[in-house]
Structures are given as C-alpha cells and as structure tokens.
Amino acid sequence: MTSHDVIEPIDAGARGRRWPLLRWFASSATLSVPQAAGPVAFSLLALGLTGDPSQGAAIMVAMTLAQVLGAIPITRVGKNLPTTRFLRLLIGIRTVALVVVALLAAYGASMAWLIAFAAIAGSVNGAAFGYLRSLLNALTPISQLPRALGISATLGEVTFVLAPVLASGLGVISPVFAILVVAVLGAFPALLVPDVGASHLPDAPQASGSVLSPAIALWLACAAAGGATVAAVEIGSVALALSFGYQPALAIIFTVPLCLASVAGGVWVSFRNRSSSRRAVVIQLAVMAGGAALAACEISVTTTVAGAVLIGGVLAPLSTHYSLVLDSLAPPHHRAEVFALLRTANAVGVILAGISLTALSLTTALATVTGLMLAATLAVAVARWSGGSAKGG
Structure with missing residues (x-):
C-alpha cells in the first residue's frame, strides 16, 4: 500500500x-x-x-x-x-x-x-x-x-x-x-x-511528517494512562497479595477478576454495537480512576478486588472508543501509523507502571497511576465541556 x-x-x-x-x-x-x-x-x-x-x-x-x-x-x-x-x-x-x-x-x-x-x-x-x-x-x-x-x-x-x-x-x-x-x-x-484490495487516491497527501494532532494526542495519553493502571494491578498483584498476608500464588485473586471483568466488558460492547457518547467516556475514565484509587488505598482484599473489577469492566469499552475515535481522526493514509501509536501508548503505560513499581512503594505506585487516570479524565472532560474537537473532545 x-x-x-x-x-x-x-x-x-x-x-x-x-x-x-x-x-x-x-x-x-x-x-x-x-x-x-x-x-x-x-x-x-x-x-x-x-x-x-x-x-x-x-x-x-x-x-x-x-x-x-x-x-x-x-x-x-x-x-x-x-x-x-x-x-x-x-x-x-x-x-x-x-x-x-x-x-x-x-x-x-x-x-x-x-x-x-x-x-x-x-x-x-x-x-x-x-x-x-x-x-x-x-x-x-x-x-x-x-x-x-x-x-x-x-x-x-x-x-x-x-x-x-x-x-x-x-x-x-x-x-x-x-x-x-x-x-x-x-x-x-x-x-x-x-488479503484485501486497495484503491488509488491521486489527490491524497504524502504520508510524511508528524501524524499527531491535539485530539489524537489526547486519546493516546488516555490509552497510556489506562495501560499503566491495568499493568500496575497486574504487575503489582504479587505485592498486593503479600501486603494482605497471602501467599504469592494467590495474586490471581486480583488479576483473574480484572480479566473476567474485561471479557464481560468486551461482550457488552459487542452486544451493544455502538460507540460510547462523550459523557459516557468521561464516566468510564472516572470509573477506572476510581478503581485505581480503591486498589491504591489497600483497605481490604474485597475493596481491592472491587477496584480491579471496576478497572477491567471499562477496559474494553474504552479501548474500543479509542480505536473508533482514532479511526475517524486519522487521515486514511496515516491510519496504520496512528494504530501503531495506540499500541505504543499502551506499551508506554506498561513501562511507566513497571518503573513506578520498581522505584516506589506499592501504595505510592498505585497512587501515581491513579493520578494519571484522574488527569486523563479531567483532560477529556475539559475538552468536552470546552467544545474541543468535534471528534476528539
């Protein structure tokens, strides 16, 4: 192509x-x-x-x-x-x-x-x-x-x-x-x-230079924050188990509920077959931030598992929205690059979570990713209320 x-x-x-x-x-x-x-x-x-x-x-x-x-x-x-x-x-x-x-x-x-x-x-x-x-x-x-x-x-x-x-x-x-x-x-x-076919568009601009626009950067930042939040719970699950006095093998009591909730979220998106509204996306981001906050507080096993479920439950709806909105924002000849950036943003989030868990205490690391999610939620909310991009805000 x-x-x-x-x-x-x-x-x-x-x-x-x-x-x-x-x-x-x-x-x-x-x-x-x-x-x-x-x-x-x-x-x-x-x-x-x-x-x-x-x-x-x-x-x-x-x-x-x-x-x-x-x-x-x-x-x-x-x-x-x-x-x-x-x-x-x-x-x-x-x-x-x-x-x-x-x-x-x-x-x-x-x-x-x-x-x-x-x-x-x-x-x-x-x-x-x-x-x-x-x-x-x-x-x-x-x-x-x-x-x-x-x-x-x-x-x-x-x-x-x-x-x-x-x-x-x-x-x-x-x-x-x-x-x-x-x-x-x-x-x-x-x-x-x-295999798929391709059609020729003589007037399409050359695919060079930066593909980032403010709207695209906003959703990539959200994807990175979400990736960091999920990774913090998954990578930190062993430390969470130990903090509650359990054996390391019981780290699955945090990761399995997160994964099952994510699967349920994906089934819901498939059944609904509709893109989330801007208000719904802000709510979903807030739910993920709330789930991260519950995990960071480490009040009890129950509340921490509840936080993991909240994070997992909105993971598929949010990732679907990111993919759909970037599909609409990216020029056709730049779509592959933008989708590669989407996967890269998630990887950056994983790296940030790993660095935080390595350099900081578990509680501080979880609080850090909670802060990232709150920042992403506020950024999308401000973009929406200020009438940002018609597609990206």
Missing part, C-alpha cells in the same frame, strides 16, 4: 465477508500471544539458564522498549508495500527472532544475545498491530466496527488469560520448547490474515 492508497471495504455480501472477518479475529487474537506469554516463558527460560527468573524481565523490557522505538519508523517502511504482504513480513521477522532466542537458549548462549534477538522480535509489534487494525476497515462496514472491536477485545483478554497458563505448563517441561510454541502460535496471523 503506497501513501496514496487506502483500504476500502471488500465489496461482498455478509456471507462473503464472514470468513475473512473470522480469519481477522483469529489473527488479532494470536498476534498478542508472544506478549501475553512472554513474562512467564522468559522468566522460566532465565531461571533455567541463570537460576534467576528476574532476568526474564530484562528480556520483556527489551521487547517493549524496542516496540516503542520501532513503531513509527517500521510502519513507515511499509508505506510502499501491499498491506497484507508487509504484515506477513513483520510477523515472519518476529517468528524467526523468537525461534533464534529459543535456539540460543538451547545452546546456552549469554543473556545479552537473548535480549538482543528479543528486542528484534519486539520491534515489529507496534507496526504489526497498526497494519492489522487498519485491515479491519476493509472487512466490516463502519456500522459494525464497535461490535468487531468488542469481539477483538474479548478475544484479546482470553489470549492474555490463557497464554501465560500455556507458557507455564510447557515451561515446566522445557522452557525452550515453550518459547518455540509461543513463536509458532504468534506466527498464525501470517497464515490467517486475509
């Missing part, structure tokens, strides 16, 4: 669109397998190699930082290539890099080599997500986008629930084998992603 091309919906009936759309859903769900399974798989791999599972975190940090740095440059590299072909190339690069990580580990290579190839694997994640999301516009009419995104969000949460379990089970047998399986599952989108 060149900078003059945009993807148009496939001209087919509902039955003709169904199979390509199902393939897209499967691609979307499996694209995130390496990221979902990575923390567990790499920790077990590091444990076997060095005796220190915390070294696995270094591999995940390398993957995440590489994703942030590579999202826009790599997305722009593909501007002059067919969208589906370039997406398959990106997934192929990631798969090869992960296989190399497994082989290096099997032969006892140093952690530096594993981190380097993990970074190569992670560098294409943002761009791959951007191109995959841009394909959805060709597979479903605009009126069905909320439902499709809701289904995608639900499947994504299922992936993030099941992939670590799979990695844990396989990793106990063989960490190297676990990485290989993760690589294979993460390669499925290259086989499943449907």
Whole structure:
C-alpha cells in the first residue's frame, strides 16, 4: 500500500465477508500471544539458564522498549508495500527472532544475545498491530466496527488469560520448547490474515511528517494512562497479595477478576454495537480512576478486588472508543501509523507502571497511576465541556 492508497471495504455480501472477518479475529487474537506469554516463558527460560527468573524481565523490557522505538519508523517502511504482504513480513521477522532466542537458549548462549534477538522480535509489534487494525476497515462496514472491536477485545483478554497458563505448563517441561510454541502460535496471523484490495487516491497527501494532532494526542495519553493502571494491578498483584498476608500464588485473586471483568466488558460492547457518547467516556475514565484509587488505598482484599473489577469492566469499552475515535481522526493514509501509536501508548503505560513499581512503594505506585487516570479524565472532560474537537473532545 503506497501513501496514496487506502483500504476500502471488500465489496461482498455478509456471507462473503464472514470468513475473512473470522480469519481477522483469529489473527488479532494470536498476534498478542508472544506478549501475553512472554513474562512467564522468559522468566522460566532465565531461571533455567541463570537460576534467576528476574532476568526474564530484562528480556520483556527489551521487547517493549524496542516496540516503542520501532513503531513509527517500521510502519513507515511499509508505506510502499501491499498491506497484507508487509504484515506477513513483520510477523515472519518476529517468528524467526523468537525461534533464534529459543535456539540460543538451547545452546546456552549469554543473556545479552537473548535480549538482543528479543528486542528484534519486539520491534515489529507496534507496526504489526497498526497494519492489522487498519485491515479491519476493509472487512466490516463502519456500522459494525464497535461490535468487531468488542469481539477483538474479548478475544484479546482470553489470549492474555490463557497464554501465560500455556507458557507455564510447557515451561515446566522445557522452557525452550515453550518459547518455540509461543513463536509458532504468534506466527498464525501470517497464515490467517486475509488479503484485501486497495484503491488509488491521486489527490491524497504524502504520508510524511508528524501524524499527531491535539485530539489524537489526547486519546493516546488516555490509552497510556489506562495501560499503566491495568499493568500496575497486574504487575503489582504479587505485592498486593503479600501486603494482605497471602501467599504469592494467590495474586490471581486480583488479576483473574480484572480479566473476567474485561471479557464481560468486551461482550457488552459487542452486544451493544455502538460507540460510547462523550459523557459516557468521561464516566468510564472516572470509573477506572476510581478503581485505581480503591486498589491504591489497600483497605481490604474485597475493596481491592472491587477496584480491579471496576478497572477491567471499562477496559474494553474504552479501548474500543479509542480505536473508533482514532479511526475517524486519522487521515486514511496515516491510519496504520496512528494504530501503531495506540499500541505504543499502551506499551508506554506498561513501562511507566513497571518503573513506578520498581522505584516506589506499592501504595505510592498505585497512587501515581491513579493520578494519571484522574488527569486523563479531567483532560477529556475539559475538552468536552470546552467544545474541543468535534471528534476528539
């Protein structure tokens, strides 16, 4: 796809669109397998190699930082290539890099080599997500986008629930084998992603320069704040369990309710099939901030779990809204870049949460992400009440 091309919906009936759309859903769900399974798989791999599972975190940090740095440059590299072909190339690069990580580990290579190839694997994640999301516009009419995104969000949460379990089970047998399986599952989108056509728009501007506008930046900031909030609870779940006097394994009493609430939110979005109003979005952001505040207070296990449920319950509606509003704000020839930025914003949030939990106490870190969510909520509320962008405020 060149900078003059945009993807148009496939001209087919509902039955003709169904199979390509199902393939897209499967691609979307499996694209995130390496990221979902990575923390567990790499920790077990590091444990076997060095005796220190915390070294696995270094591999995940390398993957995440590489994703942030590579999202826009790599997305722009593909501007002059067919969208589906370039997406398959990106997934192929990631798969090869992960296989190399497994082989290096099997032969006892140093952690530096594993981190380097993990970074190569992670560098294409943002761009791959951007191109995959841009394909959805060709597979479903605009009126069905909320439902499709809701289904995608639900499947994504299922992936993030099941992939670590799979990695844990396989990793106990063989960490190297676990990485290989993760690589294979993460390669499925290259086989499943449907081909789409493109039309030529002679008058479209060149896809260069910054894609950020104030409205786009606002929603990316919200995505980053939300990503930090979710990550703070998930990463800090072990510390939360310990703070209440439980064994580390019982960290799932905080993460599982969050994931289940998120799945329920995705089902609700799919059933409703309608974009949230601006007022509803402000309320949803406030609910997430309230959930973060409940977790930060650490009053009791019940209130902390309630906070996790509040966070998870609005996660899918908010992520769907971000995707829809950015779809409307981004120029057609910049959509892949903007969607790559959306995934990158979430990754930045995860990094911020990780840094906060590392440098600060658990309570202070949770209070910090609560502050970020409150700031995002106020920014959207002010933009709405001041009549900001018609689409972005």
